[in-house]
Amino acid sequence: MTRDELISGTRQLVEEGERLQADPSLPSLQVWLQRSDDLLATAWGNMDRYHLAWLMVGKPKAIVRGRPMTPDEEAAYVREVAEQKTAALRMSLDAVERQGMPFVGETGGIAPGQGERPVDRAPDQAGLPTDPGLAERLAEARRRAAEHVDHDAPRAPRPEKMQR
Numbered sequence: 001m002t003r004d005e006l007i008s009g010t011r012q013l014v015e016e017g018e019r020l021q022a023d024p025s026l027p028s029l030q031v032w033l034q035r036s037d038d039l040l041a042t043a044w045g046n047m048d049r050y051h052l053a054w055l056m057v058g059k060p061k062a063i064v065r066g067r068p069m070t071p072d073e074e075a076a077y078v079r080e081v082a083e084q085k086t087a088a089l090r091m092s093l094d095a096v097e098r099q100g101m102p103f104v105g106e107t108g109g110i111a112p113g114q115g116e117r118p119v120d121r122a123p124d125q126a127g128l129p130t131d132p133g134l135a136e137r138l139a140e141a142r143r144r145a146a147e148h149v150d151h152d153a154p155r156a157p158r159p160e161k162m163q164r
Contacts, residue, residue, distance in 0.1 A: 001042055003096060003106060009039050010093045017086030024078035036085055040092060043103040 013036045020029055069077060095101040 001106065003103075006039070006043050006103065006106075007093065007097050010089055010096070013039060014086055014089050014093065017082045017089060020082035021079050021086070024075040024082070026074055026078055029078045029082060032082070033085060036089060040088070043092065043096070043106075045104045 013032070016032050017036075020032060096103060
């Protein structure tokens with residue numbers, strides 16, 4: 001996927017999300033959610049439960065349980081979920097279009113304002129700025145971090161009654 005394809009596809013999904021908010025339809029929402037999930041996964045990777053919970057996508061404020069939703073409840077649900085997912089799509093569009101962030105599925109294109117600098121490369125592969133002390137400070141930071149590899153290990157012995 002190229003940057004232009006991602007931008008175009010995301011813009012189209014944002015427009016569809018706005019239409020869903022104006023004219024809610026549960027079947028259309030389900031198709032739109034799948035298409036947007038597929039696009040976002042291609043660009044940024046699969047989202048785990050933590051990311052989805054953080055975005056609150058698909059978690060309406062007033063969940064109806066144990067009975068079918070009324071038409072008004074269904075419309076409100078569709079609007080709310082479409083609003084949330086459209087906001088996530090706008091963040092993605094901003095990241096790729098305005099901020100020029102590299103993305104997982106990128107196969108070509110240069111981010112705006114990035115000149116000829118390669119995209120999707122780790123900082124130490126892209127080249128560090130010429131600073132004579134930078135390599136030394138980096139080595140020192142890595143040495144200090146290595147001293148704390150076991151930071152999550154238990155610090156004190158557990159009392160006998162807790163060791164069941």
